[in-house]
Amino acid sequence: MKLKLPDGNFAAYLFDCDGTVVDSMPLHYIAWKTALAEWDCPFPEDLFYSWGGKTVPDIISTLNTMHGLNMPIESLGVRKENLYFDLLPTLKAVPEVLVHIETQQGRIPFGIVSGSHRDSVIRSLTAVHLLDRFQTIVGAEDYERSKPAPDAFLIGAARLGVKPESCLVFEDTDLGIQAATAAGMASVRVPSPMERRSIVR
Numbered sequence: 001m002k003l004k005l006p007d008g009n010f011a012a013y014l015f016d017c018d019g020t021v022v023d024s025m026p027l028h029y030i031a032w033k034t035a036l037a038e039w040d041c042p043f044p045e046d047l048f049y050s051w052g053g054k055t056v057p058d059i060i061s062t063l064n065t066m067h068g069l070n071m072p073i074e075s076l077g078v079r080k081e082n083l084y085f086d087l088l089p090t091l092k093a094v095p096e097v098l099v100h101i102e103t104q105q106g107r108i109p110f111g112i113v114s115g116s117h118r119d120s121v122i123r124s125l126t127a128v129h130l131l132d133r134f135q136t137i138v139g140a141e142d143y144e145r146s147k148p149a150p151d152a153f154l155i156g157a158a159r160l161g162v163k164p165e166s167c168l169v170f171e172d173t174d175l176g177i178q179a180a181t182a183a184g185m186a187s188v189r190v191p192s193p194m195e196r197r198s199i200v201r
Contacts, residue, residue: 003096003170006186011166013104014156014180015097015134017114019052019172020190022124023094024084031083036063038079039071049192053147053175055115055140056080081120088127097170097190101133111136111156113169115146136160147175150183157183 019025029048036043041063051059056077064071101110110133114121118139125131136159143151157164169180169187180187 001096001191003100003188003190005100005168005188008168008186010108010168010186012109012111012157012160012162012168013100013170014111014113014153014160014167014185015101015170016053016172016176017112017121017124018116019094019192020170020176021094021097021101021112021130022128023092023193024124025049025052025172026193027087027091028084030087031080032059034083035076035080036071039069039076041067041069041071045194049194050174052173052192053115053171053179055146056117058146081117084120085123088123091124091127093128093130094190098130100170101130105133109135109160109162111138111160113138113152113156115140115152117141147173148178148182150179153180153183153185157185 015021018028029045032043057073060071060073060076112121112134118137121137121139122131136156138152138156142155145151153169154164157167164184167185169185170190171177171180171187172190172192177187177189
């Protein structure tokens with residue numbers, strides 16, 4: 001399966017990390033299921049993917065509201081991230097995106113714009129030997145308004161010294177695509193693992 005890029009000459013590529021550069025969403029889901037099971041909190045797979053782009057605190061807070069729970073946001077977030085880190089030896093890059101990284105490497109600058117914290121992004125990219133490909137990393141600690149607000153992508157463009165309209169965004173979530181559009185950027189959507197499974201069938 002190939003990604004069809006929009007027409008245009010782009011001066012920079014901005015990538016979401018989880019589910020876009022690295023095929024980490026199945027691993028994140030395992031970590032979530034394990035952590036939330038300790039609180040008897042359900043988290044169906046389709047809901048998990050529909051919430052792609054939400055920050056960890058947002059997810060826990062929303063689940064608390066949905067299920068009338070009082071799960072500790074900070075400590076549960078740390079627990080979930082540590083469970084994810086335990087799975088990193090099995091992490092792989094997304095081949096369809098890696099092709100475009102290899103093609104444009106050294107020609108234009110690349111940035112990561114993620115809803116995860118920088119530490120998680122760095123560990124993921126290190127696990128697949130891609131950390132050195134990116135000139136900047138925008139993590140959840142770098143902005144207040146998360147996707148679908150445009151803030152994170154605008155910060156990424158500014159750090160690379162490129163106008164927003166000259167950036168192409170690679171994203172796997174609806175929230176991410178909405179954020180890119182709000183930032184005035186063209187985008188290409190990376191199918192989720194669930195969508196890729198259905199294509200294979």
